[in-house]
Amino acid sequence: MSHHDVLHPETLPAEPEKATLEGRNKYLGFWFFLGGETVLFASLFGTYISLRNSTADGPSAHDMFGLDLVFIMTILLLTSSLTSVYAMYHMKNNAFKKMMLWLGITGLLGLGFLSLEIYEFTHYITEYGFTFRSSAFGSAFYTLVGFHGGHVTFGILWLASLMIRNAKRGLNLYNAPKFNTFSLYWHFIDVVWVFVFTVVYLMGKVG
Amino acid sequence: MKGWMGKLKVFSLLGFLALALAGCGKENLTALVPKGYGAHTSMKLIILTTIIMTFVFLVVMIVYVIVLLRFRAKKGQEDYIPKQVEGHIGLETVWTIIPIILLIIIAVPTTIATFKLADDSDAKDHINVEVTGNQFWWHFNYDDEKVQTSQDLYIPTGKKVYLHMKSSDVIHSFWVPAIAGKMDVNAENTNTMYLKADEEGVYWGKCAEFCGDSHSLMDFKVIAVSPDKYEKWVKDMKSFDPDQKPETAAAQEGKDLFKEKNCMGCHAIGSSPIQTAPNLTDFGNRSKLAGVKEPTKENIMQWIQDPESMKPGNKMTGKYPAVSKDEAEKLAEYLMQLKPSDVTPESVSE
C-alpha cells in the first residue's frame, strides 16, 4: 500500500483501524500493553488493600470519604467512556466531524473528573491534614488513586494532541488506529476506576 | 603444559582430600551434624531428597553417556540422515509419571514436617524467650523469668524453648544450623520458632538475612546446658546485684567510669529493660566479644575505643565521648569481672 493510499484513501474500509498491518499491530500490541497495565494496577490494589487500615492514628477512610462527590466523579468518567464509544462508532462510519465532537465531549468529561479529583485531594489535605506522608494508608491511597488520576491526565493530553494534529486532515488509515488506540486506553482507565470506586471508596466507607 | 596439568591434578586432589578431612564442617555450627529437633527434621528431608535426586541424576547421566558414546558422527557418515522421530507417547508418559510419583514421595513428609515445625500450640507450657534482632546484635528477654541477656542464649537440653522474634530495625534471620533451621526476624510481626537441643554445647548462631555492613559479624551463641544447670543459671542471673562492689580497685574505677561516661544510658547491667545496646550482665562469661572476637582484654579495649574497627556500621560508634587507653583498660577490667553465674560457655564446651 503506497503512502498516498494510507493518508488519502478514497473510501475507508469498515474497520479503518485494522486495515493496515501497522494498524493491526498497534491494536494487538495495545491490548497486550493493557494486560501489563492490569498487573500494574493489581499490584497497586494489593498494596492498598494490605495497608488500608494502617492509619497510624491519622484519619481513616471512614472518617474522610464522602460518597456523593465520588459518585459524581464516577458518573462523569462512565459517561466519558460511553461518549468515546460514540466517537468510535462515527469513526467507523467515516463521519470525522461527529467523531471529533464526541471525542471533544469525552475530553471535557475527563477534565471534569480530574478537577473533582484535585478538589477531593485538596479537601483531604486541608480539612484533615491527610497527606501522602501521614501514614502507610495515606501513601497507599494517594499512590493508587493518583496513579489512576495520572493515567486520566495523560489520556487527556494524548487526546488533545491527537485532535489538534488531525483537526484539519480528516480520517485516514494512518490516524484511525491512533484514535482507536486512545479509545481502548480510555475504556481501560474507566474500568480501573470502577475498581477504585469499589475497593477504595465503597469498602472504605462500608467495610 | 603437561607439568602444569600435573600440578593442577595434584592440587585439586589435595583440595578434595582436605575437604574430605574437614568432612561436614565444624561441629556445633554445621547443619550436617544435627543436634536439635529442627535440624534433625531438616536433615531427614535433606537425606531423602538427596537420595531421590541422585537417582534421577544417575538415570539422566546413563542415557547421556550412552548417547555420547553411540551417536557421535563417525567418518563416512557425512550423508547419513537419521530417522526423523516425532515423539513417543509411551516414553513421554513414563517420564512424566515417574517424576510425579517421586515428587509425591518428597511432598508428603515435607508437608508433615512443615506443619510440625510451625505448631506452637503448646508454647505456654514451655520456656518462652523474646528475641530482638538489632544491627548487629541479639537481645534475649526471658520475660517469665525476668532475666535479660544479649548475644548468649541459654537453653536447657531436651526441652522446647519458644522464641518470639521481632526486629528493632531491618530484617534479620535467626539461624543456629546445628539445632534448627532459620526464621526471619521482621519489624512488623512476631515470628515464633522453637529450639530443642539434644546435648550440652555451645552452638554457633548466625544472622542469615542481609542486614547491612556487619551482617557477617552478627553471630551469637546458643548455650545448651542440662536442665539443672539452666535452673541455676536463671537463679544466678535473677539474684545478680548490679550494684555489688567489684573485687579489684581497677574494676571499681571502671564501674565508676561506666556511670560517668553514661555507658548505662544504652547498656543495661542487670534485669533493666533497656535494649538500646547489648545487656552486659554476664559480659565476663561471654564466649566471644561482639559475637565474633576473642574476649581478651586488648580486644575489649580496642572495642571500647574504636568499635568501628571491629564491626563496621555498628550503632555504638560516635555515641559516647572519647575514651583514653587507661580508661578503656579500667572499663575492660570492670566488664570482664561481670560473671553472675558459674554456668558459663566454658563449663559446657570443655
Place this chain on the structure above:
Amino acid sequence: MSVTATQKRGLGSAIWDYLTTVDHKKIAHLYLAGGGLFFILGGIEALLIRIQLMKPENDFVSAGLYNEIITMHGTTMIFLAAMPLLLGLMNAAMPLQIGARDVAFPFLNSLGFWLFMLGGILLNCSWFMGGAPDAGWTAYAPLSTTSPGHGVDFYILGLQIAGAGTLMGGINFLVTIINMRAPGMTYMRMPLFTWTTFITSILILFAFPALTIGLFLLMFERLFGAAFFDVSLGGNAIIWQHLFWIFGHPEVYILILPCFGVFSDVFSTFSRKRLFGYTAMVFSTIVIAFLGFMVWAHHMFTVGLGPVANTIFSVATMAIAVPTGVKIFNWLATLWGGRITVNSAMLWSLAFIPSFTIGGMTGVMVATVAADYQYHDTYFVIAHFHYVIVGGTVFGIFAGLHYWWPKMFGRILNEALGKTAFWLFFIGFHLTFFIQHFLGLMGMPRRYWVFLEDQGLDTGNLISSIGAFFMAAGVIIFFINIIYTAAKGEKVSGDPYDGRTLEWSIASPPPHYNFKQLPLVRGLDPLWIEKMEGNGKMTPAEPLGDIHMPNNSFIPFMISFGLFIAGFGFIYHNDNMIGTIAMFGGMAIALLSMLTRSVKDDLGYHISKEELEKEAE
C-alpha cells in the same frame, strides 16, 4: 560486525546509523554489545567477591564496598547482562525464524534498547557518584529504604528505566510472532526458540509491572517521604518482598526459557533430527511459565507466612520439576539415534544437560520447605541458582552466540578458541559452585563479607575462588575469539550447518529486508523439508514486489536520554536546584520527544521491485 562496510562509510556515519537504526538485526548487535559490556563488569565484580572470600577474615575490600559489589554483581548480571544478551539473540534470530521482514514495532524495538542501555549506564554511574547501591539485588525494605547516600536511588531509577525498555521488547515480540509469521508458519510449526521467545515475552509482560510498582513504592519512600515500608507509620516491608518476587520468580524463567529454545534448536540441528516430542516441548514450556507465576513465595519460606502458605507454594514449586524433566528427557531422546556433531555450540548445549539437571535437583531440594529452613539464604542457594542461571542461561547464551554468529556476521567463530573457552569455563564453573552447596550447609550464609577462621569453611571457599579464575579465563578467550573472528574469521555461506529452519534459507548476514520474497512454509523445520524433497531452498509465497520498510529514527535515543537526565534529577532533586532542573528538564526532553513522535507522520519507505531485481544480479 560488518567491519568492511563500516570502514567504507566512516566511523561517524556508522555510529549515527546505530544510534538511529530500527533494524532488528542491528538492534541485536547493540543488545549483544551492551549486554557483553555489562557481562564483563558483572564478571569483574564476581572476581572481586571471590578474591575477598579466598581466605578467612580477609580485608581485601571493606564491608561497605563489598556490599556494593555483591549488589551490583547480582543486579548487573540479571538485568544488564543476561536479559539484554537474550533479547539480542531473540532480535537476531526470531524474526528470521518466522519469515518476517522486521518486528512489529521497529521504533519501539530501538526505544527498548536505548532505555535498557541508558538505564544500565545510569545505574553504573553510582560508582562515581558517592557509591553504588548496597542493599542486595533484592533490595529488601527496610534495609533499602534506610540505606544512606544515593546508591539505592540509582538502583531504583536505573532499573525503572531499563525495565520499561524490557517491557516494550516483550510486547513487540508478542505482536511480531502473532501477526507477522510467513504464510504457512502456523504456531505448531514455529521453531522452539520462537516459541520460547513468545512465552518469555508473556512472562515479561505480566511480571515486569509488579517490579515497576515495587520500584515506584521504593522511590516514593526514599525520595518523597512515603510510608509503605515504615513500620512506625503503619507500613509493612513484607509488601516489597511480595512485589519483588511476583516479578522475580517469573524473571528466572524469563532467563531460562529462551535458552531452552536455543538448546532445542541446537540439539536438533547438530543431531540432524527433528526435535523429539515437539508438542510436549511446547506445552511443557507453557506449563513452566504458568506455574512460574504461582510460586513466588518459595523465596519467602522463612518470612513467617505460616505452614499452609508455605506448603502450597512448596508443592507448586516441586510441580515445575515435572515439565522440566520432560524437557531433559526429550532432549536426550532427540540426540538418541542422531548423527551428533560436537562443535562449540553443541559443547555448551551438551554441558548444559548435566549442569542444569543438578540445578533442577537442588531446586526441588530448596522447595522442600522444612529443609529449606536450613538452605535458605546460604551458599546452598547461591550454588543452586548459579547452577541454573550459569549452567542454563549463560551456557545457553554461549551456545546461541556460537550457533547464530555466522548468521549475524557472516563469519563463523573459531572452533579451537571456542572449545578452549568452553572447557576452561565449564571446569571453573563446577569448581566454583559445586562446593558451595556444602559451604551453605556447613553454616555459611550468603552475602557474608568475611567468614571466620576455624569454622571449617576455608578450603571450600579457596576452591571456589580458584574456580572463578578459570571461568574468567574462559570468558577472556571467548572475547579473544570474537576479535580474532572479526579480523580473520572464516566466511561462511547462508547455511553453514545444514540447517533446518528459515534463518538458514537466506544469506549471512541477511539483507536488511531479510526475505526478498516471503517464504512458503510447509511444516516444522521448513528448510529441512525442502531439502529432503530435493528443492534445496524455500518456495516463495509471493511474487517479487515492493518491500515496505520503516524509517530510522533518532527519537528513541532522545526519549531515553531525557529519562536518563530525569533519573539524575529525581535522585538529586532533594539536594540541590540542579537536581530539580534536571528532573523537569529531562522529563521535558522525554515528553517532547514522545510528542514529536506522535505528531510527525512516519510511514516508512519502499524498496522498489526494480532495486530488488538489480541487487539480485
